[in-house]
């Protein structure tokens with residue numbers, strides 16, 4: 001049994017040392033061929049909603065999100081607010097349509113990398129923790145489940161990258177990702193917001209949903225930072241695992 005385990009470990013090590021490459025089903029493109037990259041990315045989203053574990057591509061359909069402190073006012077005065085999202089799961093990336101890709105040249109640092117796309121409905125489900133004081137007299141101290149729906153969610157991502165060498169191979173490292181987001185509507189529901197008063201809970205949720213634009217404007221910087229980590233987590237592992245040049249056709253290859 002022991003030698004069997006040894007063989008198993010050696011095989012694993014051997015496989016682990018091999019460079020990972022994309023499955024043949026993913027169509028490769030020439031460097032900088034934005035049109036081809038858009039088609040290939042969309043085919044990948046359609047064909048692999050559950051990701052590609054061999055190349056560290058996470059599932060698009062169910063993506064756990066790290067806990068996020070969205071509001072943390074200093075707790076003084078008549079009105080302050082603390083709001084944290086916990087155990088959140090992101091649903092809906094599998095329905096993304098990539099509309100434009102720029103950059104990804106042979107020298108990926110030569111031109112700006114941009115990825116544009118849209119998602120009909122992006123959903124966040126999980127728990128929340130809220131504390132605060134509203135209107136000088138209502139104290140809030142609640143936790144429960146939350147659901148957020150972002151409808152017709154459009155994103156533009158701008159990436160700054162550098163190249164790292166490992167075993168004489170070039171790997172792409174993203175050191176900055178700036179998201180820009182537009183949406184048609186944000187629907188949110190916080191369960192149990194006033195634990196003792198269901199009517200008030202409904203009223204505050206309705207208030208939020210009627211005035212979502214104001215809340216979006218107020219919270220946008222924090223939400224953008226959250227999306228930055230979410231988008232990064234979607235593809236940084238892929239670039240970590242697969243050498244940059246293995247993602248593209250060599251110059252002499254035809255399409």
Ligand SMILES: *[C@@H]1O[C@H](CO)[C@@H](O)[C@H](O)[C@H]1NC(C)=O
Pocket residue numbers: 069072073074
């Ligand atoms: C919220 O901000 C205060 C300072 O303003 C800080 O002491 C506290 O640690 C922050 N809370 C969390 C959970 O980071």
Ligand SMILES: *[C@@H]1O[C@H](CO)[C@@H](O)[C@H](O)[C@H]1NC(C)=O
Pocket residue numbers: 091092094095121122123
């Ligand atoms: C993604 O699209 C499928 C098929 O149209 C749909 O059933 C699913 O609900 C969508 N996902 C989300 C989160 O809306």
